[in-house]
Amino acid sequence: MTRADLGKDPRDVSAMFDRVAARYDRTNAVLSVGNAALWRVATTKAVAPKPGERILDVAAGTGTSSASLAKSGASVVAADFSPGMIEVGRRRQAHVPNLVFVEADAMALPFGDAEFDAVTISFGLRNVKEPKVALAEFLRVTKPGGRLVVCEFSHPPVGVVRAGYDFYQKVVMPPLVKLSSSNDDAYEYLNESINAWPDQPTLAGWIREAGWSEVAWRNLTAGIVALHRARKPIAAAER
Numbered sequence: 418m419t420r421a422d423l424g425k426d427p428r429d430v431s432a433m434f435d436r437v438a439a440r441y442d443r444t445n446a447v448l449s450v451g452n453a454a455l456w457r458v459a460t461t462k463a464v465a466p467k468p469g470e471r472i473l474d475v476a477a478g479t480g481t482s483s484a485s486l487a488k489s490g491a492s493v494v495a496a497d498f499s500p501g502m503i504e505v506g507r508r509r510q511a512h513v514p515n516l517v518f519v520e521a522d523a524m525a526l527p528f529g530d531a532e533f534d535a536v537t538i539s540f541g542l543r544n545v546k547e548p549k550v551a552l553a554e555f556l557r558v559t560k561p562g563g564r565l566v567v568c569e570f571s572h573p574p575v576g577v578v579r580a581g582y583d584f585y586q587k588v589v590m591p592p593l594v595k596l597s598s599s600n601d602d603a604y605e606y607l608n609e610s611i612n613a614w615p616d617q618p619t620l621a622g623w624i625r626e627a628g629w630s631e632v633a634w635r636n637l638t639a640g641i642v643a644l645h646r647a648r649k650p651i652a653a654a655e656r
């Protein structure tokens with residue numbers, strides 16, 4: 418999938434993740450230069466799962482984030498529409514209690530209204546064809562007063578960091594991809610989709626428009642990644 422195909426047809430996106438599933442976690446660790454683990458810790462802290470809560474991790478992939486949420490004693494549903502990612506996740510996280518994988522599309526979740534105490538999505542929203550539809554769907558399945566945490570690549574606000582990151586994407590990353598992944602195209606799509614993704618305030622606006630309140634964000638690794646948080650209003654009418 419390249420620049421011309423950034424229409425993000427769900428079948429293409431799902432098939433692309435099926436292809437990279439086996440090497441996904443390793444490639445992630447290499448390409449993020451170890452930062453992926455730190456971003457997951459920050460995301461888990463922001464979700465703040467408690468024993469007895471039900472947490473939905475959307476676009477959960479191989480369930481690495483879901484597993485860290487489940488360690489709190491919360492009951493976690495890892496939802497993803499790529500059968501390949503789910504298969505690897507079920508195998509890799511088989512030892513984790515309180516964690517189930519469900520094949521589901523973020524834009525049409527197979528859950529009832531107000532089922533979850535918190536909904537989270539890491540590095541998934543950018544890949545969804547209609548992110549605003551997904552954000553409204555997350556609101557529907559969250560209990561009033563419940564939490565949303567979105568961890569996603571973003572745009573470093575400081576020029577010198579932006580320039581360094583641009584250099585990394587154009588010069589450093591391609592040989593790393595060749596070393597760690599069998600699928601160059603998927604990682605070309607990664608850069609294209611990151612560059613086309615809205616900045617922090619714009620994403621905050623989308624989250625607000627979907628009906629969430631108390632929207633805030635903080636940058637991780639100088640804004641290469643941003644962590645957006647929000648809450649479902651107690652008296653929110655579903656949109």
Ligand SMILES: C[S@@+](CC[C@H](N)C(=O)[O-])C[C@H]1O[C@@H](n2cnc3c(N)ncnc32)[C@H](O)[C@@H]1O
Nearest residue numbers: 434476477478497498499502522523539541544
């Ligand atoms: C970059 S991976 C992130 C996986 C995981 N959250 C993580 O942090 O490692 C993106 C995931 O989003 C999933 N995805 C993309 N669009 C989706 C959609 N509309 N519904 C469900 N999953 C989706 C892909 O299948 C893939 O597993």
